[in-house]
Amino acid sequence: MSVDFFLTQTLNGLSFGGLLFLLASGFTLVFGLMRIVNLAHGAFYLVGGYIGFTTLLVTGNFWLAALVGAVAVAVLGTFVERVLLRPIRGQDMPEVLLTIGVAFVLGDLSLAIWGGDPVQLPIPGYLSGGVDLGVVSYPRFRIFVAVLGVAVGVALWFLQHRTRVGAIVRAGVDDREMIAALGVNIRLVFTGVFLFGAFLAGLSGVIGGTFLSLVPGADIEILLFALVVVILGGLGSLPGAAIGSALVGLIDSFARALVPELSFFTLFAPMAIVLVLRPHGLLGRR
Numbered sequence: 202m203s204v205d206f207f208l209t210q211t212l213n214g215l216s217f218g219g220l221l222f223l224l225a226s227g228f229t230l231v232f233g234l235m236r237i238v239n240l241a242h243g244a245f246y247l248v249g250g251y252i253g254f255t256t257l258l259v260t261g262n263f264w265l266a267a268l269v270g271a272v273a274v275a276v277l278g279t280f281v282e283r284v285l286l287r288p289i290r291g292q293d294m295p296e297v298l299l300t301i302g303v304a305f306v307l308g309d310l311s312l313a314i315w316g317g318d319p320v321q322l323p324i325p326g327y328l329s330g331g332v333d334l335g336v337v338s339y340p341r342f343r344i345f346v347a348v349l350g351v352a353v354g355v356a357l358w359f360l361q362h363r364t365r366v367g368a369i370v371r372a373g374v375d376d377r378e379m380i381a382a383l384g385v386n387i388r389l390v391f392t393g394v395f396l397f398g399a400f401l402a403g404l405s406g407v408i409g410g411t412f413l414s415l416v417p418g419a420d421i422e423i424l425l426f427a428l429v430v431v432i433l434g435g436l437g438s439l440p441g442a443a444i445g446s447a448l449v450g451l452i453d454s455f456a457r458a459l460v461p462e463l464s465f466f467t468l469f470a471p472m473a474i475v476l477v478l479r480p481h482g483l484l485g486r487r
Contacts, residue, residue, distance in 0.1 A: 205337040210454045216343035218450025219350025220413075223405035224423065225430040225442045226357060227398030233437025234373050234394050236293075240300040241281065242402055243424025244307035247417075249274040249403025250410035251315050254322050263325045271404035278399025282392055304420065312417045319414035322407065346408060353401075354443050361439065370394060426453075429472050435482025444483060 228242045253270030257263060281303055289295040324342045331338035361367035373380045373390055381387045406415070413419070430449050434441025449468065456467035475482065 206458070208334065208337050209339065210458050211451065212339050212343065212347070214451035214454035215447065216347045216412075216450070217453060218446040218448075219347040220405055220409050221426055221430050221449060222350040222443055222446035223353060223401055223408065225427045225434075225446055226353065226439060227401035228427050229431045229434070229437055229439065229442045230370075230394055231398040232431070234370060234377075235391050237286065237296050237300070237395075239395075239398070240297060240424065241303040241307065242300075242398070242427060243420035243422075244304040244311075245274045245278060245399050245402035246406040246409065246423050247311055247415065247420035248277065248307050248406065250322070250406030250415045251311055251320075252403070253407030254315075254320055254410060254415060257322055263322070266322070267404055267407040270407040271400045274403025274406070275396045275400040278402075279392060279396050281399075282395040286395075287388075304424075308417060308420055315415075317417050319416040320410070321412075321414055322410040324411050340412075342411060346412075349408070350446070354439070357439055366393075426468075429468060431482070432472050433475055433483060435484045438482065438484040441482055441484035 224242070224246055228239065231237055231239050231242075249270040251270075252273045253266040256269040257266035260266065281300075285299055285303065286296060289299065328342045328345055330341055332341050332344060359367075361371060369380065369385055369390060373385075373387060377387055380390075409423070413423075426449060430442060430445035432445075433448060434443070434445030448471070452467055452471065453464065456464040460467065
């Protein structure tokens with residue numbers, strides 16, 4: 202294995218891991234606080250990417266497209282949480298079935314509006330091209346995605362551990378009933394976390410649409426990756442989501458390059474091993 206091959210695949214894995222962290226961090230936050238496995242999260246990703254693509258065609262501004270896609274999905278997520286999920290709070294199976302239904306509806310609407318042809322968002326000019334790393338030249342935008350994932354992780358850690366809002370969220374994860382008894386509007390906290398998770402999903406859809414195609418069915422594929430990330434790292438754990446994203450990105454990158462016919466096996470086999478040895482994930486709690 203040459204040095205340039207190893208470095209290229211490592212950077213591929215870390216950049217994909219940065220994208221997965223943007224998606225999975227919101228997913229695991231929603232589960233940690235609300236105990237909802239939101240299976241519409243992949244559809245949020247796809248819709249955010251398509252809305253960003255349309256905005257980019259109209260305005261020509263990539264960052265405006267990213268903002269519009271993320272905000273639009275955040276509004277959609279707020280509607281889903283307040284109107285659809287709230288009446289069935291605490292009923293695990295109806296919540297799961299409802300989010301599956303939302304995913305199918307959004308997938309069909311996306312197909313009807315944007316068609317079935319793959320689309321890809323153009324990269325801003327100043328982030329296109331490559332960076333000379335000595336032994337290899339690597340795309341500048343993919344390095345940006347990896348750095349963005351780290352920056353978002355640091356910001357989320359600061360928000361969770363150094364702010365009053367983060368303290369409320371952490372306390373809500375540990376004991377929702379006690380927080381509600383102390384006078385905190387736990388329903389408002391639920392809505393805020395769900396909105397934030399949807400915002401990150403929409404943002405990751407726009408970012409991912411630059412080097413992964415937006416196409417019907419991409420929501421299911423990216424959701425599978427996010428599920429593997431949170432199962433490996435531990436549901437409800439942000440550090441676990443970071444570690445899981447890096448592991449899944451690296452495993453997927455090297456597997457596709459070395460044993461493409463076994464790429465899904467090499468991805469899901471570690472998940473199965475973790476479930477057997479540590480069912481609550483690497484950093485999750487029982």
